[in-house]
Amino acid sequence: MRHFNVKGFVLSAVTGCAALIFCAQPASAAAGSGGGHYPPGEEVFQLTAQQTQGAFVDVDGSSGPSLGDEFVVSGNLLRGTTAVGTYSEICTLTRTAPADEFDLQCTADLSLAQGQLTVQGRFTVTSAGPGDIDLAITGGTGRYRTAHGTVHGVTTSSTETRLTVRLIR
Template identity: 50%
Template structure:
């Protein structure tokens, strides 16, 4: 179950998705490409810090289909806490080359609402590679949110998260 543990500490990562509020936004870009007129993409940089993590392993020993990782943590921007996240990751596939695939579902709780994120990515003995997940929706100010999240682990308990939020 060691691989999914590494993921969890990064999954707390994958999540930190989404905010379209001025105090949290680090950059905003005008609508481009095939987005409907009036839609705007905001790029938000956050740090996800794990505060709790529990892994559940199922037979056989080692990484196996159905293993789960449950993670909770804080979302920081410039060292200040701006929210929290909650995430569950399930191993969906194991391969003979010592890699596995996980499906993660995350909720980011921010002052003006919540953002939901989900997706699948591979994990090897060295940990997850680049993580890219979809923003699937939200509540409050984020009720029409969509876009994607990129994440990269910077330590065993911290992940840098870049949110590409479109509303």
């Protein structure tokens, strides 16, 4: 099994979750120049999750990822170059395969000015990386207390993930 560099894997976070900070903006303004028309109560946002800390927790002492191992990451949520919040995420390895791949089950939270959001889901990581990640918005507090929807994450570097969030309230 290959060694896994936690800094090479950024969700966001997992993390893939940061975009929800701009829920106060109209969907057309938050979505960027592409505009778009969305159903009432749905907002779409794009932000960047920037990892600042990360650790690999090896539960059985083996030389690589194994069932139950965890990746713990945290970082900043950005709109452009402006920090607008923070996130934290824990991913547990739930399946290994002989073809240098494994599954991660992840939960993340976003700490925002107007409340928190929770996100979770499972995805497969291969030797090429995690690829595009789709996770579910499972709830929130404050302004986001009725939130649900999806988060789509695309890793753009070893420490950043571009996020597209479809928030339904």
